[in-house]
Amino acid sequence: MIPFNKPYLTGKETKYIEEAVATGKISGNGIFTQKCHTFFEEKYGFKKVLLTTSCTDALEMCAILADIQSGDEIIVPSYTFVSSALAFVRQNANIIFADSYPDNPNIDTDKIENLITDKTKAIVVVHYAGIACDMEKILEIAEKHNLIVIEDAAQAIDSYYTFRDGTKKALGSIGHLGAFSFHETKNIISGEGGMLTINDERFINRAEIIWEKGTNRSMFFRGEINKYGWVDTGSSFLPSEIISAFLWAQLENIDDIQEKRRAIWNRYYEGLKDNKNFSLPVIPEFATNNAHMFYIVCKDLSSRTELIKKLKENNILAVFHYLSLHKSEFYTQKHNSRELPNSDHFEECLLRLPFYFELAETEQEKIINIINEQ
Ligand SMILES: *Cc1c(COP(=O)(O)O)cnc(C)c1O
Numbered sequence: 010m011i012p013f014n015k016p017y018l019t020g021k022e023t024k025y026i027e028e029a030v031a032t033g034k035i036s037g038n039g040i041f042t043q044k045c046h047t048f049f050e051e052k053y054g055f056k057k058v059l060l061t062t063s064c065t066d067a068l069e070m071c072a073i074l075a076d077i078q079s080g081d082e083i084i085v086p087s088y089t090f091v092s093s094a095l096a097f098v099r100q101n102a103n104i105i106f107a108d109s110y111p112d113n114p115n116i117d118t119d120k121i122e123n124l125i126t127d128k129t130k131a132i133v134v135v136h137y138a139g140i141a142c143d144m145e146k147i148l149e150i151a152e153k154h155n156l157i158v159i160e161d162a163a164q165a166i167d168s169y170y171t172f173r174d175g176t177k178k179a180l181g182s183i184g185h186l187g188a189f190s191f192h193e194t195k196n197i198i199s200g201e202g203g204m205l206t207i208n209d210e211r212f213i214n215r216a217e218i219i220w221e222k223g224t225n226r227s228m229f230f231r232g233e234i235n236k237y238g239w240v241d242t243g244s245s246f247l248p249s250e251i252i253s254a255f256l257w258a259q260l261e262n263i264d265d266i267q268e269k270r271r272a273i274w275n276r277y278y279e280g281l282k283d284n285k286n287f288s289l290p291v292i293p294e295f296a297t298n299n300a301h302m303f304y305i306v307c308k309d310l311s312s313r314t315e316l317i318k319k320l321k322e323n324n325i326l327a328v329f330h331y332l333s334l335h336k337s338e339f340y341t342q343k344h345n346s347r348e349l350p351n352s353d354h355f356e357e358c359l360l361r362l363p364f365y366f367e368l369a370e371t372e373q374e375k376i377i378n379i380i381n382e383q
Contacts, residue, residue, distance in 0.1 A: 011326065011363050015365040015368075016198055017266065024258070026255060029254040036249055037060075037247035038221075039253070041250050041253035042253040053167075056208050056210060057210075057216070058204055058205065059204065059246070060202070060248050061203040062246065062248045063202065064161070064188045064203035065092040065095070067204060069099060070216060070246055071159045073219050073243070074186060074216055075131050075157045075185075077100035077130055077131065079101035080101070081102045082102065082104075082129045082130060083103070083104055083129075083131050083132075084105050084124050084129060085107065085133045085135075085334070086107050086108075086134070086135050086352070087336075090135075093334075094340075105129070109349075109352050113140070114137040115143075118147060121150055122150060129154065132150070134147055136161070138290060138301050139164045139300070140292055140296045141170040144170045144295075145172050147184075157185045159185065159188070160184040162181035162189050163189060163190035163203075165180040165299060166299060167179075167299045168299035171296075186207055187205070187208070189204040190203050191204070195301070196267065197266065198256075199255045199259070214228075219242065219243035219244070220246045221245075222243050223239055223244075224240065225238065270364075271298070273373065274303055277362060277376075280373075281381070286308065286312065287306055300364075303362045305360050307360060308358070310358065313357065317360065323379050325375070325376055325379065328361050329360055330355070
């Protein structure tokens with residue numbers, strides 16, 4: 010069976026975990042956590058990062074930092090993972106779902122302004138498949154209406170956006186706040202794991218406090234204060250050193266991992282680009298491709314179902330992705346559903362192909378041939 014995903018290990022993960030254990034300090038914010046923080050800040054230009062136990066956690070921190078209150082409205086794409094909305098629902102926000110582009114699952118920037126009211130507080134953008142949303146337009150809308158921009162960059166490590174003046178910025182470094190995932194299905198993994206990126210300095214001090222159960226312990230450790238106490242809300246958002254040690258082994262190899270993944274992506278693209286039965290991912294000029302996933306968009310639900318079946322008969326596991334959140338059981342219990350046809354289109358027609366570091370060229374050829382056979 011060719012699986013859909015297979016977590017890749019660099020070989021150093023257990024060695025670094027042993028090192029972390031040997032230091033005698035295995036709770037959070039130790040040597041490995043700080044190595045990871047410095048790496049991300051230096052390589053991608055995030056102003057400040059904090060590792061978290063998941064991307065969901067990082068998004069919850071965003072909701073607290075953005076001071077989301079009961080009744081505030083948050084604009085979120087419907088074609089995304091539950092957490093992009095759930096983190097704000099936990100602050101009692103009202104989620105206003107936005108549609109995707111017809112040819113790209115990212116939020117359609119032309120449809121955002123119609124959704125803005127005087128209660129709108131933030132826009133959550135999701136860089137689907139690690140391909141950038143149109144951040145310049147989103148920042149313009151946000152500035153005009155005084156909104157906070159939160160990037161759900163769960164899939165977007167090592168991907169960039171280029172502004173009209175040529176400035177290139179890493180995804181997750183553009184909005185006020187960003188959230189990444191190191192879940193085992195992502196490019197860089199630690200089993201479960203995530204990261205908050207803070208690009209607006211106003212939020213930095215408070216983020217450290219929320220991260221450490223509402224205490225100013227981070228300041229205490231740096232010697233900035235001589236005792237620490239309870240000063241704000243928060244939770245235990247920081248991962249243990251065991252997780253950070255694992256992550257460090259991945260980060261040391263990030264360039265190799267990314268090079269390999271891009272080669273796999275390009276091989277799919279070349280092998281499938283002439284097939285007229287489906288369309289391939291659109292990568293706008295302003296976006297880079299971090300090879301997080303390879304998907305095709307079938308003509309309709311039945312042709313997708315058939316293709317999944319045919320691949321399965323050949324021991325290949327291809328999977329569809331999100332169910333539109335605006336039609337979910339949880340959301341429709343409390344809200345009237347609106348029509349978001351593009352989101353529904355991706356729900357029904359998008360199909361993800363096996364994608365992982367160790368996917369062999371021969372296996373990939375087999376997948377491509379079977380798809381092209383029909
Ligand atoms: C994976 C993912 C998440 C959740 O990440 P966790 O680390 O599992 O919490 C959130 N949003 C998007 C878009 C994702 O792909």
